[in-house]
Amino acid sequence: MIFLVILGFGLIVVVEVPSLICRQYWRELVVFSFFIFVGLLLTVFLTLGVELPYIDVELTKLITGLGEALGLKPG
Amino acid sequence: MEEGRISSSQLSLLAISYLIGTTFLLSPGSQAKQGTWLTILLGLGEALIPVLIFTTLAKRFAGKSLIEINDLVWGKIVGKLFSLVFLWYIFHLGSASFAIFVALFKTTVLIATPEVILLISGLLSCIYVSKKGIEVIARTNEVLILITVLLLILGFLLVLNIFNANNLFPVIEIPITRLLWATQESSSLFGQTIVFMMIFPYLNRRKSCTGAIIKGLVVAAILLMSSAVRTTGVLGKISESYIFPNYETDRLIDIGNTLTRLEILPVLNFLTMGFIKSSVSLYVTSLGTAQLLNLRTYRPVVIPLGILMIIAATQNYPDISSHLRFVENIHPIYALPVQIIFPLITLLLAIIRRLPCQGENQ
Numbered sequence: 001m002i003f004l005v006i007l008g009f010g011l012i013v014v015v016e017v018p019s020l021i022c023r024q025y026w027r028e029l030v031v032f033s034f035f036i037f038v039g040l041l042l043t044v045f046l047t048l049g050v051e052l053p054y055i056d057v058e059l060t061k062l063i064t065g066l067g068e069a070l071g072l073k074p075g
Numbered sequence: 076m077e078e079g080r081i082s083s084s085q086l087s088l089l090a091i092s093y094l095i096g097t098t099f100l101l102s103p104g105s106q107a108k109q110g111t112w113l114t115i116l117l118g119l120g121e122a123l124i125p126v127l128i129f130t131t132l133a134k135r136f137a138g139k140s141l142i143e144i145n146d147l148v149w150g151k152i153v154g155k156l157f158s159l160v161f162l163w164y165i166f167h168l169g170s171a172s173f174a175i176f177v178a179l180f181k182t183t184v185l186i187a188t189p190e191v192i193l194l195i196s197g198l199l200s201c202i203y204v205s206k207k208g209i210e211v212i213a214r215t216n217e218v219l220i221l222i223t224v225l226l227l228i229l230g231f232l233l234v235l236n237i238f239n240a241n242n243l244f245p246v247i248e249i250p251i252t253r254l255l256w257a258t259q260e261s262s263s264l265f266g267q268t269i270v271f272m273m274i275f276p277y278l279n280r281r282k283s284c285t286g287a288i289i290k291g292l293v294v295a296a297i298l299l300m301s302s303a304v305r306t307t308g309v310l311g312k313i314s315e316s317y318i319f320p321n322y323e324t325d326r327l328i329d330i331g332n333t334l335t336r337l338e339i340l341p342v343l344n345f346l347t348m349g350f351i352k353s354s355v356s357l358y359v360t361s362l363g364t365a366q367l368l369n370l371r372t373y374r375p376v377v378i379p380l381g382i383l384m385i386i387a388a389t390q391n392y393p394d395i396s397s398h399l400r401f402v403e404n405i406h407p408i409y410a411l412p413v414q415i416i417f418p419l420i421t422l423l424l425a426i427i428r429r430l431p432c433q434g435e436n437q
Contacts, residue, residue: 035379056392
């Protein structure tokens with residue numbers, strides 16, 4: 001499965017990167033590489049079964065925490 | 076960065092699709108039971124406040140997107156911080172849209188299909204239109220929304236034989252505080268039109284943005300209200316207990332034992348409108364990221380951000396009911412800074428600082 005993930009990301013890089021190099025879009029290349037690297041890392045984690053936090057759950061904790069800090073109680 | 080131009084009517088249609096994209100399925104304000112339609116109506120009225128604030132800001136800085144306005148008014152550091160919060164919000168809306176798409180398909184029509192296949196197939200079409208630009212998204216939407224509205228009208232007509240008007244009464248059965256909260260929930264969903272602050276610069280008549288958004292809001296509210304009346308009229312009080320009440324309503328269609336099991340109608344509606352919502356979110360996130368990081372084009376970041384969006388979709392919520400609770404209880408507060416507080420203080424500061432200066436505006 002990891003092999004398929006790396007193959008998929010490799011394909012994206014092969015399709016996108018040459019045109020960026022040809023046009024000398026270096027800044028765009030750096031941003032693209034950063035996001036692709038983060039994407040690859042997270043996909044590998046998920047493939048390996050690493051438990052990542054849920055966005056809604058974390059936001060709920062943050063907002064209720066802020067509310068409690070401000071002295072508001074959930075209705 | 077973006078060469079395309081869209082008309083104000085295309086913007087209105089995009090606003091309708093964006094608003095009914097996921098809310099059509101999840102039915103905003105459903106905690107108000109029979110009064111759901113009323114909370115949508117009240118929510119529409121309340122949502123006019125943020126809409127007037129951000130469209131006034133857009134008209135003051137004609138030709139500038141929210142990212143550029145933040146930079147001009149707040150300076151590079153604070154402006155970028157505000158922009159980052161805005162982009163996160165839109166990214167989250169896009170990922171939630173993908174997540175609901177998967178939840179719907181996995182529980183209804185494509186039960187055995189792996190989640191990742193659904194997400195990748197949805198993402199590929201979104202990436203394609205986002206890379207093509209706003210003009211292609213708007214033109215695609217013109218066709219899709221026509222089909223959706225026709226299917227909605229058809230869906231309404233087909234349940235007339237099982238529709239019970241008594242189910243709509245009493246209109247207000249819940250405490251007034253809960254009704255007001257449900258109104259706030261609806262209002263925060265309408266306030267999602269702030270996403271179009273990134274698209275206003277590409278309107279061919281920039282001054283028409285307020286009218287275009289309000290027209291979109293009103294039509295979306297009418298569609299959502301009619302959908303709420305339909306589900307309450309057919310399912311009664313139990314409509315609140317369903318995750319996808321529209322889907323359950325269409326499942327009950329029975330015209331002379333011949334036309335039955337038409338639950339594919341809301342699935343089709345979501346497929347089209349959810350696609351537009353996800354595409355607009357991906358397009359705006361990519362365009363905004365490119366502006367935030369001073370890139371010459373947004374196209375190289377569409378694919379990586381799309382991948383991150385579907386990863387976020389898998390990590391959005393543990394189950395769909397917890398997302399419904401999030402939409403009901405947390406989203407009205409979570410959306411407040413992006414929809415009202417930031418645009419309002421930005422507008423006030425722009426007035427105090429007499430911005431934009433001569434020559435800063437196009």
